[in-house]
Amino acid sequence: MRQKIIFMGFIVFIFTAVIAFSNTDDLERLDNSAFEKPHRPGAVFVHDDHNEMAGVEDCAVCHHVYEGKNLVEDESSEDSLCSECHSPKATQENSISMQVAYHKRCKTCHVEENKGPLLCGECHIK
Numbered sequence: 001m002r003q004k005i006i007f008m009g010f011i012v013f014i015f016t017a018v019i020a021f022s023n024t025d026d027l028e029r030l031d032n033s034a035f036e037k038p039h040r041p042g043a044v045f046v047h048d049d050h051n052e053m054a055g056v057e058d059c060a061v062c063h064h065v066y067e068g069k070n071l072v073e074d075e076s077s078e079d080s081l082c083s084e085c086h087s088p089k090a091t092q093e094n095s096i097s098m099q100v101a102y103h104k105r106c107k108t109c110h111v112e113e114n115k116g117p118l119l120c121g122e123c124h125i126k
Contacts, residue, residue, distance in 0.1 A: 034083040034098060040124035043106070054113070062105055 030042035056062070060076035066085070077085075086098035096104070106123070110116035117123050 030102065031081065031083070035088050040120060041126060043102070043123035044125050045123070054109070054115075 028047050029044045032038045032042040051057075058076070059078045060074065063076040063078040063080075065072040065075045065077050082098055082101060086094055086096060086101045088098055090097045090100070106116075107118060110118055
């Protein structure tokens with residue numbers, strides 16, 4: 001009986017420690033509110049950890065700026081929402097929809113680097 005109480009106390013301690021030391025402050029869910037009826041929740045990742053593991057130091061790698069069809073070098077859009085340039089559906093002004101932009105940016109890098117998730121449910125965690 002005493003061993004059972006000690007074991008249960010240990011389990012409670014471990015459970016409490018895991019919760020206390022879990023860092024979800026940097027966990028981000030990409031904003032998908034621009035979509036009328038999203039099929040899946042926005043992709044989830046830890047921004048700084050992701051960039052550190054991927055060796056991404058330049059924000060413009062993901063947060064790019066275009067003037068017309070020309071990429072503006074050394075300028076980033078990290079303070080802007082993707083939906084400011086990309087609409088849910090492709091338009092005449094911007095031929096790349098928001099969903100295509102997200103997937104092209106993320107999946108292309110994951111495929112080229114042969115790292116990171118590729119399946120829907122690996123990024124879009126329900």
